[in-house]
Amino acid sequence: MRFSHPYCRALRRYLFIFIAIALLPIALVYVVRLDQLYRIKGYEYVNESHVPVLPEESVHTLAPNDVERIEKRMERRRKLLQEKCTEFGLDVVGNDTWHKPNAWEFLVNKKYHIIWCNVFKAASSSWMFNFNVLAGYSPEFLQRTKEVFLNLARERYPRVTIDKLREAQNDSITFMIARHPFERLLSAYRDKLVFAIPHSYHDKLGRRIVRKYRSKGSDMNSPKYPTFPEFVRWLLDQIKHGNMQMDMHFVSSTMFCTPCVINFDVIMKFDTLDEDQLYLINKTGLTRVIAPEWRNAGKGKNTQELLKSFYSKLSPKEMHGLYQYYKYDFELFNYSASSYFNLVQENGT
Known part of the structure; x- marks a missing residue:
């Protein structure tokens, strides 16, 4: 033993x-x-049967006279959209990218009866946050997660066909957010190329643009990312060669959402977003569920001086090329490009 x-x-x-x-x-x-x-x-995912409730201090409402005033604004926007769609023949369904209904980028929330066409660089981060809340992710989880909001959203919002989209629209409010095309383009350029994440898709794209469009005798102090004129030359070449399925951050909003062949109940604008999104939240009865959001506001709001410093470097031909591509965005959503053309004329470029 x-x-x-x-x-x-x-x-x-x-x-x-x-x-x-x-x-x-x-x-x-x-x-x-x-x-x-x-x-x-996300362990912060809320059970679908549970309705999240915002604290009282986070609830924002509109006075009845403000609701009436903004409703008239929306009516004017819908009327202008309809008139311009008819004027340019965009309200006739066809097979090309301008006339074929595109349901690919819509997020359909059947529970809360709200549908959004996600135009990138038009308060998209703010409303991607809200749509993830509506999908059941808690705000606390979204504030700290490292996951891409779009990837999280697509876990809950599968892409729909045009028939499924039209069916969902029967009892839902469909909206999009418009932004001045040249403001949106500059915001996308700065966010995706100037501040590109190292080794990311846009970082590699920027390097390809530099190799192709930067002259060999350029200043050694030139940035590693493409300058704005280099980027514009690349973009215009994409358009010229018919690459209309270009990066979603740079594509025309009209092509992206096809608002002439898909009905929109609410057209918000970046420049009146404070009121517009509050109106939408009230109209959809979601005042106790989501709140107005302004995410990435620092990069998103371009000052006039910032716009001038970039667009003044373009030639009249380049400016004209950009306008021709984004023409429908200007016309359908009532934006002007005259001040931008004045910039290049003043410089005599």
Whole structure:
């Protein structure tokens, strides 16, 4: 028995080590899966039967006279849109990218009866946050997650066909957000190319643009990212060669959402967004669920001086090329480009 006692202890020790080693892969798989669930699905995900309620101090409402005033604004926008669509023949369904209804980028929330065409660089980060809240992710989870909001949203909002979209529109409010085309373009250029994340798709795209469009005798102090004129030359070449399925951040809003062949109940604008989004939230009865958002406001709001500093570097031909591509965005949503053409005329470029 004197020899068996130490032997048993050693046997138990080896057995414990064997079991621990055997269970380690299972534990690692569990931890990884747990982390994935947290990051992608979110333990902060709210049960679909539960309606989130904002605290009283976060609830914003409009006075009846403000509702009436903004409703008239929306009526004017819908009327202008309809008139311009008819004027340019965009209200006739066809097979090209300007006339074929495009449901690809719509997010359809059937629970709250609200549908959004997500125009990138037109308060898209703000409303992607709200649509993720409507999808069930808690604001706390969204504030701290490293996941891309669009990826989270697509977990809850699968892409729909045009028939499914039209069916959902029967009992829903459909909206989009318009922005001055040249403001939106500059915002996209700065966000995606000037401030590109290293080794990202847009960082690599910027390097390709530089290699192709920067002259070999350029100043050694030129930035690593493409200058605005270099970017514009690349963009105009994409348009010239018929690459109309271009980057979603630079594509025309009219082509992206096809508002002439898909009905929109509310057309918000970036320049009146404070009131417009409050109107939409009130109209959809979501005042206790979501609040007006202004995310990425620092990069998103271009001052006139900033716009002038970039667009004054373009030639009249380049400005004209940009206008021709974004012409429908200007016309349908009542924007002007005259001040931008004055910039290049003043400089005599």
